[in-house]
Amino acid sequence: MTAQLIDGNALSKKLRGEVAARAAALTAQGLKPGLAVVLVGDNPASQVYVRNKVKACEEAGLHSVLEKYDASLTEAALLARVDALNQDPTIHGILVQLPLPAHIDAHKVIEAIAPEKDVDGFHVASAGALMVGQEGFKPCTPYGCMKMLEYIGYETRGKHAVVIGRSNIVGKPMAMLLLQANATVTVCHSATPDLAHFTRQADIVVAAVGKRNVLTADMVKPGAVVLDVGMNRTDDGKLCGDVDFAGVSQVAGWITPVPGGVGPMTITMLLVNTIESAERAAQSVDR
Numbered sequence: 001m002t003a004q005l006i007d008g009n010a011l012s013k014k015l016r017g018e019v020a021a022r023a024a025a026l027t028a029q030g031l032k033p034g035l036a037v038v039l040v041g042d043n044p045a046s047q048v049y050v051r052n053k054v055k056a057c058e059e060a061g062l063h064s065v066l067e068k069y070d071a072s073l074t075e076a077a078l079l080a081r082v083d084a085l086n087q088d089p090t091i092h093g094i095l096v097q098l099p100l101p102a103h104i105d106a107h108k109v110i111e112a113i114a115p116e117k118d119v120d121g122f123h124v125a126s127a128g129a130l131m132v133g134q135e136g137f138k139p140c141t142p143y144g145c146m147k148m149l150e151y152i153g154y155e156t157r158g159k160h161a162v163v164i165g166r167s168n169i170v171g172k173p174m175a176m177l178l179l180q181a182n183a184t185v186t187v188c189h190s191a192t193p194d195l196a197h198f199t200r201q202a203d204i205v206v207a208a209v210g211k212r213n214v215l216t217a218d219m220v221k222p223g224a225v226v227l228d229v230g231m232n233r234t235d236d237g238k239l240c241g242d243v244d245f246a247g248v249s250q251v252a253g254w255i256t257p258v259p260g261g262v263g264p265m266t267i268t269m270l271l272v273n274t275i276e277s278a279e280r281a282a283q284s285v286d287r
């Protein structure tokens with residue numbers, strides 16, 4: 001292994017400590033920051049993620065409410081819950097865990113969240129703000145990736161970044177953040193004919209496809225930074241990313257592991273967005 005590891009757990013520990021200090025200061029002022037997590041159905045992966053989010057809140061001194069509903073919950077009932085949380089002054093962030101059951105229109109639910117409580121950064125208003133460079137919540141996973149680049153002191157200006165994947169929650173916002181950080185950005189996806197042609201030119205590769213071994217050693221420029229957003233399982237049930245870690249870590253300069261890389265950073269940035277939202281709420285009360 002020649003690449004240096006970008007340790008998402010270590011960076012998370014540092015950043016969550018900062019969140020905890022800000023949460024303590026707000027709490028002392030009489031405003032306890034609060035996150036509501038809404039889970040519909042019994043997707044086993046979602047159960048684990050949601051539990052991790054609630055646990056992270058507790059450890060950082062944030063108040064959290066977990067609302068669990070069974071898969072038969074109607075769209076109207078969910079929209080009514082979101083509206084109640086929008087009105088609730090003890091809640092500063094609302095996260096509706098995805099995926100939602102097929103009978104519920106996820107877009108409709110996300111658009112129902114008040115943008116000032118959209119700590120996932122999934123609302124069209126948040127996406128639009130990111131696109132035009134206005135203030136708004138950044139989606140947690142790409143935001144966490146940018147923090148990892150900052151952590152290793154990586155200068156993105158003038159570098160070529162290749163993002164593999166074009167989802168609304170990772171690929172597209174990742175490209176926007178890198179662009180804002182003065183990188184030259186290429187977005188590749190399932191219809192890109194020769195992926196390796198692009199990745200071989202990249203100083204930064206972000207793999208966000210959801211498929212194992214999308215990126216192999218022969219596709220990586222020596223010294224490149226490789227950020228692995230994938231969350232997959234090997235045949236024997238172990239968690240793994242989109243990157244062939246064993247091979248790519250022989251060529252790359254920096255690499256994120258899975259687990260212990262981007263995953264914990266996603267939760268960390270959720271806490272950061274929530275504390276930010278609570279601080280904004282505190283300021284609007286002060287005035």
Ligand SMILES: Nc1nc(=O)c2c([nH]1)NC[C@@H]1CN(c3ccc(C(=O)N[C@@H](CCC(=O)O)C(=O)O)cc3)C=[N+]21
Pocket residue numbers: 048049052095096097098099120140231239258259260261262263264265266267
């Ligand atoms: N509204 C919404 N917001 C989300 O942010 C959201 C979502 N829905 N739906 C599902 C995905 C997935 N996601 C993860 C977050 C952290 C880890 C994480 O901490 N992973 C650990 C390992 C966890 C394990 O062992 O399973 C790691 O990589 O080290 C993983 C996955 C957030 N998501």
